[in-house]
Amino acid sequence: MNCESQEPVLEIHSLSAAYGKKTALQDISLDVGKGEIVGLIGPNGAGKSTLIKVVSGVLRASSGEVLVHGQSIKSLSPAERARRVAVVPQARQLGGAFSVRQTVLLGRTAYLGFLGNPGEEDLEIVEWAMRETAVDILGDRKLAEISGGEQQRVLLARALAQKSEVLLLDEPTSHLDLKYQVSLLRLLRSLVKQQCLSVVMAMHDLNQVSGIVDRVAMLVNGNLRHLGKPEEVLTPEFIQQAYQTEVETFVHPITRRHYLFPKS
């Protein structure tokens, strides 16, 4: 499917945020288009998770604004916001007593009444989201009984069930082993292109950035330092400035992807 569109779906305008008096984000501006994946990189404490919290409405911005299709998320109720912006958190400390299907159904909360009784359409969307993420075969298993990789796919399914156009992911691969990291990111990319979602994904492994994301945003100390294609941002110079670590870049001869290695 072609996701071409001139208008950005998610617009972040000179956004600042703070925890108490400590500034966490400073004057961040970023647009994300239809079907585009923007990878957020930066050292620990750079503000990646904070940006996700502000865009998803969990943390209030101290100034600036976040627009989805031109509408400020501040003016929206939690349910209205959750229909536009979904979050895939890290799969840690999940309520283990819930089944996979029950968990994915919670993605429909923003569309359900206070009692949370799903209609026909909600159940269909849940089944669709479970199929897309290949967790449909786990439907009645409990979260505590499945692997970390499977749990992360369940959370992706829950976010898909929100039927939002904007998807935020907070280091979704950080607790997974290699096989699950690769498969999750591939699945994500194909879903995003097929559903034309607009994605912001915090990432800690710089070598997973290239080939998955369309653009990279590098945060350092709450500031957006660099924004551009992976090969423009993942340069030894920029990485060294941000992470205070000397690295070398290797370009894969066939895929032309960039890989970084610490200099020894």
Add this chain to the structure above:
Amino acid sequence: MRIVRNKPYLAVAVLLGFAFVLSIALGAVTIPPGNALLILLEKIPWLNVSGDWPAYYETILWNLRLPHAILVALTGAALAGSGAAFQGLFRNPLADPYLIGVASGAGLGAILIMTIPQAGRYLIPVGAFLGGLVTIIAVYRLAKVGQIVPLTTLILAGVAIGSFTAALTSFLMLVSDQMVLQAMSFLLGGSTVSGWDPLAIATPYFSVGLVLLVLSGHSLNVLQFGEEQAKQLGLQVEKVKLFIIVSASLTTAAAVSFSGVIGFIGLVVPHIIRIVWGGDYKKLIPLSIIGGAITLLVSDILARIVMAPGYLPVGIVTALVGAPFFLWILRRAKKEVFW
């Protein structure tokens, strides 16, 4: 066992029926359970049930046993229902209905009334109810930071206020020597009021609170993933928290006011339900409510017959019999994830 697993409501309904009939049949004067059931059914006009039994059976049943059994069932239901809701709200298996101070506040309220010689006994529930509610409002307001009420602050404020009111209660008991027994009995859940009149006053609070608790099942499910994810899923987290605190506190305050402080039920019944039927709060809350009614009815029967014609405070029975029973269930379930 499979029918118990697949038909939870049928299973608890049958158990509730048994417990209820036994509760109105057994006591200082034993009415054969069959007769007890018939006496109840006789009052339903279109059933045309009739039978032969001594007239005093009906008097005991209608004037004493029936209102008592209904109040006991409602109390158990309230404690287990709000216990399940608090465990879900705080995402803590140790939470019980008294966690944020309702019981100690109600205890203080009740004992304040007892220290006033002119106050009639009928005022004790009123004092307890007010004491419980005032405590909860104080705790909630103390825990509030700006627009939000962090759960950790809520627990800590609750525990602090709870200790404070409990200390005041102990002090009042020490300085006044006549009412120690009465006060101890209240604090151990041995002061269930009797008759239809208090029941008529208590029922609206119980019913409203229990209905609100049942309605909060879905919100509690969403909250199990933490407040941050709950917000991101579209839940009005602060409103929902207030809703759950109000409904659980209302039901608990009603229970404590009319039956004293009965321990253990609110902690353990929800876990038993979880072990047998899983952690979905949409089912867990109503099943805990019925399970609590059953458990307290059975404990109350034991409390009445073990030391007949005396009456053991039912709070002692719930813990003495309930703890080993719960441990047995826990051992059997240890392989399964229930929390």
